[in-house]
Each structure stands twice: as structure tokens, then as C-alpha cells.
Amino acid sequence: MSVYITTPIYYVNAEPHIGHAYTTIVADTYSRFQRLRGQRVRFQTGTDEHGDKIAEAAAREDIAPRAYADKISGKFRAAWPLLACKPDNFIRTTDPAHIALVRRILQTVYDKGDIYFDSYTGLYCRGCERFLTEKELVDGLCPDHRAAPREIAEQNYFFRMSKYQDKLVSHIKKHADFITPVRYRNEVLSFLSEPLEDLCISRPKSRLTWGIELPFDENFVTYVWFDALINYLTGLGYPDDKNFHEFWPTAEHLIAKDILKPHAIYWSTMLMSLGVPLYKKLHVHGYWNNEDAKMSKSLGNVIGPQELVESYGLDPFRYFALREMSFGLDASFSREAIIARRNSDLANDLGNLFSRSLSMAEKYVGLIVPVPVADESEIDHELREAAVAMLAAYNENMADFRFHRALQAVWELVSHANKYIVTVEPWALAKDEKQKPRLDTVLYNLCEVLRLLTLVLRPVMPDTSAKMAVALGYAPDDEAVASLPVGGRWGVLAVDQRLRGCPALFPRLEVAKAQEKQSEGSIQVKAVKHGDESQAGETGQDIADFRKFDIRVVEIVAASRVKKSDKLLRLTVLAPDERIIVSGIGQYYAPEELIGRQVLAVCNLKPAKLMGITSQGMILTARDDADGREWLALSTVMAPVAAGASIS
Ligand code: ME8
Numbered sequence: 001m002s003v004y005i006t007t008p009i010y011y012v013n014a015e016p017h018i019g020h021a022y023t024t025i026v027a028d029t030y031s032r033f034q035r036l037r038g039q040r041v042r043f044q045t046g047t048d049e050h051g052d053k054i055a056e057a058a059a060r061e062d063i064a065p066r067a068y069a070d071k072i073s074g075k076f077r078a079a080w081p082l083l084a085c086k087p088d089n090f091i092r093t094t095d096p097a098h099i100a101l102v103r104r105i106l107q108t109v110y111d112k113g114d115i116y117f118d119s120y121t122g123l124y125c126r127g128c129e130r131f132l133t134e135k136e137l138v139d140g141l142c143p144d145h146r147a148a149p150r151e152i153a154e155q156n157y158f159f160r161m162s163k164y165q166d167k168l169v170s171h172i173k174k175h176a177d178f179i180t181p182v183r184y185r186n187e188v189l190s191f192l193s194e195p196l197e198d199l200c201i202s203r204p205k206s207r208l209t210w211g212i213e214l215p216f217d218e219n220f221v222t223y224v225w226f227d228a229l230i231n232y233l234t235g236l237g238y239p240d241d242k243n244f245h246e247f248w249p250t251a252e253h254l255i256a257k258d259i260l261k262p263h264a265i266y267w268s269t270m271l272m273s274l275g276v277p278l279y280k281k282l283h284v285h286g287y288w289n290n291e292d293a294k295m296s297k298s299l300g301n302v303i304g305p306q307e308l309v310e311s312y313g314l315d316p317f318r319y320f321a322l323r324e325m326s327f328g329l330d331a332s333f334s335r336e337a338i339i340a341r342r343n344s345d346l347a348n349d350l351g352n353l354f355s356r357s358l359s360m361a362e363k364y365v366g367l368i369v370p371v372p373v374a375d376e377s378e379i380d381h382e383l384r385e386a387a388v389a390m391l392a393a394y395n396e397n398m399a400d401f402r403f404h405r406a407l408q409a410v411w412e413l414v415s416h417a418n419k420y421i422v423t424v425e426p427w428a429l430a431k432d433e434k435q436k437p438r439l440d441t442v443l444y445n446l447c448e449v450l451r452l453l454t455l456v457l458r459p460v461m462p463d464t465s466a467k468m469a470v471a472l473g474y475a476p477d478d479e480a481v482a483s484l485p486v487g488g489r490w491g492v493l494a495v496d497q498r499l500r501g502c503p504a505l506f507p508r509l510e511v512a513k514a515q516e517k518q519s520e521g522s523i524q525v526k527a528v529k530h531g532d533e534s535q536a537g538e539t540g541q542d543i544a545d546f547r548k549f550d551i552r553v554v555e556i557v558a559a560s561r562v563k564k565s566d567k568l569l570r571l572t573v574l575a576p577d578e579r580i581i582v583s584g585i586g587q588y589y590a591p592e593e594l595i596g597r598q599v600l601a602v603c604n605l606k607p608a609k610l611m612g613i614t615s616q617g618m619i620l621t622a623r624d625d626a627d628g629r630e631w632l633a634l635s636t637v638m639a640p641v642a643a644g645a646s647i648s
Contacts, residue, residue, distance in 0.1 A: 001039050001040070001250070002039060002040045002041070002042070002246050002247055002250045003030075003031070003034045003039045003040070003041045003042070003247075003250050003252070004041075004042045004044070004236070004247035004248065004250045004251045004252065005027050005030050005031055005034075005041070005042070005043050005044075005252050005254060006027070006043075006044045006045070006232055006235075006251070006252070006253050006254065007023045007024050007027045007044070007045040007254055007255075008023065008048075008254075008255050008256075008259060009045065009046040009047055009048040009091060009092075009093065009228055009231050010045075010046075010047055010048060010076055011047075011048050011049075011051075011053055011054065012047050012048070012049050012054055012057075012068070012069045012072035012073050012076070013053040013054050013056070013057040013072070014057075014072075014302075015072065015075050015302075015304060016075060016076050016079040016304060016305055017302045017303060017304055017305075018288050018290075018302075018303045018304075018305075018308065018321075018333060019256065019287070019288050020076070020079075021079070021083055021305045021308065021317075021321070022285070022288055022321050022325065023254060023255070023256065023285070024045055024079075024080055024083065024085045024087075025083055025085060025318050025321050025322065026254060026285065026321075026322070026327075026401075026403070027043055027045065027085070027087075027254050028043065028080075028083075028084070028085035028086060028087075029318070029322060029403065029459045029460055030252075030254075030398075030401070030459075031043040031086075031459075032458065032459035032462065033398045033399075033459040035459075036455070036458060036459055036482065036483065036484050037395075037484045037485070038483060038484070038485050040246070041088075042088050042089070042236075042243065042247045043086070043087045043088050043089075044087060044088065044089040044090075044091060044231075044232070044235045045076075045080070045085075045087045045089075045090060045091075046076075046089070046090050046091030046092055046093075046231060046235070047069070047072070047073040047076050047077075047090075047091075047092050047093070048093055048224065048228045048231075049065075049069040049073065049092055049093045049094045050093055050094070050210055050211040050212060050221075050222075050224050050227055050228075051129055051208070051210065051211060051224030051227075052126055052129055052203075052208055052210075052224075053126070053127075053129060054068065054069060054210060055208060055209075055210040056126075058210075065210045066094065069092075069094055073092055077090055079304075079305045079306070082305050082306055082309055082314075083305050083308075083309065083314065083317070083318065084314055084315075084318070084462050084463065089235045091231050091234060091235045093212075093227055093228060093231060095234070097234060098230070098231060098234040099212050101230060101233065101234045101238065102212050102222060102226070102227050102230050102234075103212060103213075103214075103215040104215075105230055105233075105270075105274060106201075106214060106215055106216070106222060106226070107215045107216065108274060109159065109270070109273050109274065110215075110216050112273060113160075114159060114160045114163065114273045115157050115158065115159055115160070115201065116157070116158055116160070117155065117156070117157055117158075118155070118156065118157075118158055119153070119154070119155045119156075120153070120154065120155070120156050120158075120200060121151065121152070121153040122151070122152060122200070123137070123149035123150070123151055123152075124149055124150050124151075124152045125142040125144075125145060125147065125149040126145075126147070126150075127142060127144060127145030127147060128142060128144065128145065129223075129224050129225070130200075130223075130225070131149075131152075131200055132149050133197070135194075137149070144258065154204055154207075155204070156200045156201075156202045156203075156204070156220070157200070157201055157202040157214065157217070157220065158198040158199065158200055158201065159198060159199040159201045159226070159269075159270070159273070160198055160273075161196055161197070161198050161199045161265070161266065161269045162195065162196045162197065162198050163269075163273075164268075164269040164272045164273065165192060165195070165196040165269075167272060168192065168265065168268050168269060168272070169189065169192050171268070171278060172185060172188060172189060172192075172264075173189075177281060178278075178280075178281060178282065179260075179264055179281075179282045179284065180281065180282070180283055180284070180328075180400075180401065181284065181327065181328035183328065184257065184260055184264075184282075184284040184328070187260065188260065188261075188264040188265065191261070191265070192265070196265070199223075199226075199266060199269075200223060201222060201223045201226040202214055202217075202220040202221070202222060202223060203220060203221050203222075203223060204219060204220055205219055205220060205221060208221060209221065211223075211224065211227065212227050225262050225266055226266075226270070229262065229263070229266060229267045229270060230270075232251065232253065232267075232279070233248075233276070236248055238276075248276070248277070248279075249277065249280070250280055251279035251280055251281075252279070252280055252281040252282075252283060253267075253279055253281070253282050253283070254283045254285070255282065255283070255284055255285075256284065256285050256286065256287060257284055257285070257286060257287065258287070260282075260284055263282055264282060267279075283327075283401050284328065285325065285327050285328060286325065286326075286327075286328055286329045286330040286331065287330045287331075288325070288330070288331055288332070288333050289330060289331070289332050289333065290302075290303065290332075290333050290334075291332065291333070291334045303333070311335075312338050312339075312342060313342070313506075314463060315460075315461035315462070315463050315464045316338070316341070316342040316346055316506065317338070318460060318461055319341065319342075319345070319346065319407070319460055319461055320337070320338045320341045320342070322403040322404065322407060322460055323341060323345070323403070323404055323407045323408075324337060324338075324341065324404070325403075325404065326402075326404050327401050327402055327403060327404065342506060343624060345411060346505070346506040347505075347506040347507075349411060349414045349415060349418065350411075350414050350453070350505065350506075351504060351505045351506045352418065353414055353417055353418050353421075353446075353449075353450070353453075354450060354453075354468065354471070354502055354505055355502055355504065355505075356418075356421060356593075357417075357421070357443075357446040357447065357449075357450055358447075358450075358471060358499060358501055358502045359501075359502075360426050360427075360443060360446070361443050361446075361447060361499055362499075362501055363430075363596075364426065364430050364439060364443060365439075365440065365443055367498060367499040367500070367501060368496055368497070368498060368499070369443075369444060369447055369473075369493060369494065369495055369496060369497040369498075369499065370439075370440035370441075370443055370444055370495070371440055371444070371495045372440060372441040372444035372445065372495075373437045373438070373440065373441045376441060377438075379420065379423060379424060380441060380442075380445055382416075383416060383417065383420050383445055383449065384445070384490050386412065386413050386416040386417075387413055387448070387449060387452055387490055388489075388490060389409075390409050390410060390412065390413040390452070390456070391452070391456070391488055391489070393405070393406065393409035394406045394409050394410060394456050395484070395488075397409065398459070403460075406456075407460065410453065410456055410457065413449065413452070413453070414453065417446060417449045420442075420445070420446070421446070422590070424442050425590070425592060426439055426442050426443065427590065427592030427593055427595070428592060429442065444493070444495070447472065447493055447499065448490065448491065448492075448493045450468065450472060451472055451474075451480060451481060451487070451492065451493045452487075452488075452490075453468070454468040454469050454472060454474075454481045455480070455481050455482070455483075455484070455487045455488065458481065458482060464505055464506075465481070467502075467503070467505060468481075468502075468505070469481040469482075470500060471499065471500050471501060471502035471503075472493075472497075472499055472500070473497050473498050473499045473500050480492050480493070549602050549604065550602065550603045550604035550646065551600055551601070551602050551603070551620070551646065551647040552575050552600070552601060552603050552644050552645060552646050552647060553598050553599070553600060553637055553641050553642075553643065553644065553645040553646075553647070554573040554574060554575040554581070554598070554599060554600075554601045554603070554617070554619075554643060554644070555573060555574045555596070555597070555598050555643040556571050556572070556573050556594045556595060556596065556597050556598075556599065557572050557573065557574055557578070557595065557596075558571070558572035558595065559571050559572070559591035559592070559594045559595060560591050561586060561591060562582065562586075562610070562611050562613060563611070564611070565586065565611055566586055566587060567584045567585075567586045567587055568582055568583070568584055568586055568610060568611060569582070569583050569584075569585055569586045569589070569591055569594070570582055570613055571583055571594065571619065573601065573617070573643075574643040574644065575601065575603050575617070575643065575644050576642070576643045576644030577644075579603075579616040579617060580613065580614065580615065580616060581601060581615050581616060581617040581618065581619055582608075582610040582611070582613050582615035583615075583618075583619040583621075584632075585619065585621060585632050585634065587632075588632045588633075589634065594634075597634070597636065598636060598637055598640060598641065598643070599619055599620070599634045599635060599636050600619070600620040600635045600636065600637070600647060601617045601618060601619050601620060602617055602618045602620065603616075603617045604617075605617060605618055619634065620634075620635045621633060621634055621635060622635060
């Protein structure tokens with residue numbers, strides 16, 4: 001089967017921002033998902049370059065509209081690779097092929113008698129680039145642009161939109177998922193319950209020259225929407241190209257709620273007049289606000305793609321965008337929200353599952369996928385069922401543009417697998433030779449969960465998924481991690497496969513509040529760095545003070561819980577002398593996980609008594625509570641060193 005997915009073509013009167021980024025990431029994720037299912041996909045985006053708004057923006061910069069359009073269109077084109085968005089076609093309305101097709105279609109519709117000349121007086125909103133009806137105004141103003149429309153009286157050409165009203169209503173009623181989510185379908189039906197006016201589709205050249213000239217009257221240019229919507233056909237080589245025949249019947253348009261009417265009504269009736277079957281679906285999403293305020297250039301709170309990626313990382317931003325917005329509703333962007341998602345969902349839940357599982361596979365089976373035993377226990381069965389349920393929910397929700405639900409389902413499996421580890425305690429199984437088959441089964445199951453996660457996250461976080469694939473010993477395009485028909489079931493991971501082990505998938509982030517460039521509305525975030533000199537500044541401490549502390553790498557050789565305490569662990573460490581350290585990490589680490597680990601500890605503190613045990617030092621941890629849940633991460637060294645090595 002084939003899939004044709006389009007984004008709106010964006011106006012070149014402003015640079016790309018988070019709103020454009022979101023729509024394009026959704027289209028890209030959907031294309032990748034459909035490819036993962038084995039479909040042939042065509043994904044198109046581009047820029048909308050004619051009309052009042054562009055002419056005005058160019059005039060403000062004192063350059064010709066075409067040169068201005070070239071500059072901004074180039075910025076859109078350059079933005080998408082930064083977000084790992086890979087459109088198959090990038091269309092511009094100034095492309096000669098597009099201009100030729102718009103003129104050809106205008107002529108066809110005109111010859112058919114669906115365009116007529118008339119005089120007209122109307123209320124024109126420059127922001128919307130269209131005449132508004134009295135009913136659309138709120139307190140005499142355009143509700144979107146909060147400006148009073150101008151009364152304009154002029155002669156113009158009109159498209160007989162009203163002629164197709166009944167046909168459109170019955171099409172929408174007959175095809176329940178023509179416009180989704182349903183609230184937007186209802187909005188369109190409610191609008192169509194009143195008589196539809198014909199659409200003014202020309203602008204006299206005396207008022208606007210930056211547009212496509214009407215083929216039947218050189219004194220007029222085409223209204224920008226009659227020009228822009230046709231891009232969806234131009235991009236397929238309508239009417240003769242094989243792409244048109246293959247992809248048009250599958251067309252799915254993706255837009256935000258701001259441009260519902262032109263797509264649902266203008267475009268559908270234009271297609272009816274042309275005699276071209278309607279597109280298959282219109283997917284409508286809500287609006288991103290910045291910290292609950294509308295984003296606008298004048299408020300200085302517009303965030304560009306480059307800044308987003310530099311601040312948060314590419315995949316965390318893609319994940320956040322898809323997970324945070326319930327498709328169809330508005331959502332709010334904030335630095336706290338994205339960092340919380342990154343630290344909690346990605347670093348804590350997914351990252352930990354991955355590194356824990358692979359480090360156990362390294363320790364217990366030398367990174368070779370072990371043979372699972374046939375008679376699995378109840379808990380293994382539940383894990384497998386959870387994986388199967390995730391696949392079903394994922395497939396259904398991704399196909400229906402409910403990305404947040406699909407990701408919720410994926411994270412249910414992540415947390416199920418994390419609980420599985422805590423319950424089965426692989427480290428305890430490893431102590432008993434008789435439990436070897438059980439341990440092998442557990443490790444197989446965990447690696448198989450990791451493989452399935454790698455597969456389903458591929459459309460959402462392509463870079464991370466590729467890293468995960470390599471860590472599991474796959475080439476990134478291996479069908480086990482790159483094809484749902486092949487890999488989308490339990491048990492595909494081959495026994496004896498050599499795993500490679502895993503780097504940290506998501507280094508944790510903190511908000512560097514002091515460095516926020518509030519005035520520019522931009523956000524600065526940096527990786528956690530201890531002892532960062534820039535933070536010490538003028539009031540910094542003397543290095544001699546730091547040297548007073550004897551910080552060493554210590555090796556944990558034994559660990560147990562301190563009785564009657566959730567938090568405290570009794571650790572026997574080599575520093576290199578053997579000593580006991582009591583540490584408050586019991587809620588975050590199981591004692592068994594720690595044996596053999598090298599961590600940092602302060603070794604010359606006065607001995608302290610904790611729950612009756614004398615502690616001869618303090619283990620160093622990084623505390624993170626960015627998402628409101630405290631998490632302590634043990635500090636460690638990147639390569640093994642001799643126990644007792646000092647830190648300087
Ligand atoms: O309307 N939240 O172009 P445009 C979510 N050229 N999405 C947003 C957004 C926000 N705050 N801001 C913009 C046009 N978008 C026409 C389209 S199509 C034939 C012609 C996204 O540059 C969203 O997809 O104003 C919205 O529909 C689109 O950008 C509007 O882009």
C-alpha cells in the first residue's frame with residue numbers, strides 16, 4: 001500500500017519555529033512509521049510564497065519579494081534535517097511547474113463556468129488574507145489577529161463554492177474519518193449548516209502584484225489560497241505523472257486548527273469542481289503555546305528548531321513534542337516540561353532499563369544472548385503479554401495519529417520491564433549455579449524487550465533507536481529492528497547474538513536558570529557538570545580547600561540493607577584498605593547491583609554512627625529532582641582503575 005502525507009506549506013513571512021517543527025515532526029514520524037510497516041511513502045512539505053503578507057515582509061526589509069522568499073524558504077529547507085525530518089519533496093509556490101499548474105487549473109475551472117466576475121464589498125483581514133463574514137468577528141475584530149478588518153469594495157473573480165456545499169456535507173457525513181479528531185469534523189459541519197458564500201479568488205494588480213496572474217485576465221493575480229492548496233497536486237505531477245495515480249488516492253493532509261476552513265472547505269470544493277476525487281483524510285492538531293502564552297514574534301517568545309535541538313537534544317525534543325501534545329488539543333511548551341520528560345521518561349525509565357539490562361548481560365552471560373528455557377514462569381508470561389499488548393496499542397494509535405497514546409503504551413512496557421528486574425532479582429539468580437537456566441531466560445526476555453523498544457521507537461527517535469540497535473548487535477537497518485512485519489512480534493532476537501553493550505542514551509540535563517536569555521525568550525540548558533569553574537566565579541573556593549578532602553575511587557565488595565531502614569545500605573569497600581561506608585542510596589539501588597562497582601567516596605571524614613553502624617566515609621552521588629522526584633545517581637569512573645585511586 002502507499003501513503004501520501006503532507007504538511008501545510010509554510011508562509012515565508014517568518015522563520016521556522018516550534019509550531020512548524022511540530023507539524024513537520026509529526027509528518028516525518030508518521031512517514032517513518034508507515035515505512036516501518038512496509039508501506040511506500042511520499043512525504044511532502046514546502047513554502048507558500050505569494051500574497052500580501054510576503055510582499056509586506058519583503059518591503060519591510062527593502063528587498064524584492066522573490067529574493068526575500070528565496071532567503072526564508074532556504075531557512076525552512078535547512079531546518080528539517082536539523083530535526084531529522086526527511087521529506088521526499090520540498091515544494092515552493094514560486095516553482096515554474098506550480099505556477100503553470102495553478103494557471104491551468106484556474107482556466108479549467110473558469111471554462112467550466114465555476115468562476116465568475118462580480119463586484120464586491122467586504123471586510124478584509126490582512127492577517128488571514130481573506131474576507132471575513134460579520135459573524136466571524138468578535139467585537140468587530142478578527143478573532144485571530146485582533147485587528148479590525150478593512151472594508152474593501154472592488155470587482156473580483158469568484159469561485160462558485162456554494163454550488164458544492166451539499167455534496168461536501170454529504171461526503172463528510174458519509175466518511176466518518178475524513179476530518180479528525182471529531183471535534184474539527186463537527187466544527188466544519190456546524191459551519192456548513194449555514195449557507196456557504198462563494199469565494200473571492202482574485203486580487204486586482206492595483207492592490208497586489210506578488211502573485212500568479214489569472215490566465216483569463218492579466219489585471220488580476222490569484223488569491224493566495226487558490227494558489228497554495230494546489231501544491232498538493234503539483235508535488236505529485238498532476239494530472240499525468242505516475243506519482244499522482246499512485247499517491248493521490250491515499251492523500252492525508254496534516255494541519256493545525258488555524259487553517260481548517262481552507263482545507264476542509266475551499267480545497268474540497270476546488271477538487272470537486274476539477275473532478276478530482278477528494279483527499280482521504282485531514283488530520284488537525286492543536287496549537288503550541290509557550291508557557292501558556294500565545295507565541296508571537298512581538299512577544300519575543302518564538303523558539304526556533306536549532307535552538308530546540310541545541311538546548312535539549314534532537315531525539316528528546318521529538319519525543320517531547322509527540323508525547324506532550326494530545327493530538328487535536330492545545331499544548332504548552334516549557335523548559336521544565338521538556339527537561340522533566342527527558343530526565344524521567346528517557347534517562348530514568350528507558351535509559352536505565354537499557355543500561356541495567358545490558359550491564360547484567362555483560363556481567364552474567366558475556367554479552368551473548370542466552371537460550372531462554374521453554375517452561376516460562378508466570379512473571380515471564382506477563383512480560384511477554386505486556387510486550388504483545390504494547391505492539392497492538394502502538395500500531396493502532398500511531399496509525400490514527402494518537403502519538404501520545406502510542407508512546408504511553410510503549411512506556412507501560414518500559415516500566416513493566418523495570419519492575420520485572422526488581423522482582424526477579426537477576427543478581428540473586430546469578431549467585432546460584434542451579435538457577436542458570438532461569439537467569440538466561442530472564443536476560444533473554446530483557447534483551448527481547450529492548451529489541452522491541454528499538455523497533456517501535458525508530459519513527460519517533462531515529463538516532464536513539466539506531467544507537468540501541470547497534471548496542472544490541474544489529475545493523476541499524478536490520479529487519480528485526482526496522483520492520484514491523486518482520487520484527488513486530490515476540491521471540492525474534494536470535495540466541496547467541498553478540499551484544500555490544502551500551503553508552504548512556506540520555507545524559508541528564510539541568511536548567512541553567514542563571515543563563516536563561518529571557519529577553520530573547522530563548523532557553524539555555526546544559527549538561528550537569530560538577531566543579532564548573534564558570535559557576536564559582538569571583539566568589540569561588542580556593543583549590544587548597546578542595547584538596548582537604550580525600551576523594552578516592554572505592555570498589556564495593558559487599559552490600560546489604562541496614563535493618564529497619566529503607567534508605568541505608570551497608571557497603572564494604574576497598575579504598576584500598578577495607579572499610580565500611582553507610583550510604584543513603586537504598587531507594588535507588590539494590591545491594592546486589594552494586595557488587596564489583598567502582599564509585600567515588602570521601603575517605604577522610606570523621607567516622608559517623610548511622611543506625612548503630614560506624615561509617616568511614618561518604619559515597620558521592622548526583623542528586624536530581626528536576627521532575628519533582630528525587631533520584632540519586634552514583635558517581636563513578638569511565639574506566640576501571642585501581643581501588644583507592646585518588647581524585648584530583
Ligand atoms: O497557514 N502550534 O502557513 P503558516 C502548532 N501558508 N502548529 C503551528 C503553530 C503553533 N503555535 N504555528 C504554526 C499557512 N503552526 C499557509 C498554509 S497550506 C496549503 C498553506 C503550523 O506559515 C501548523 O501546521 O502560517 C499550522 O497549520 C501551520 O504551521 C501554519 O503555517
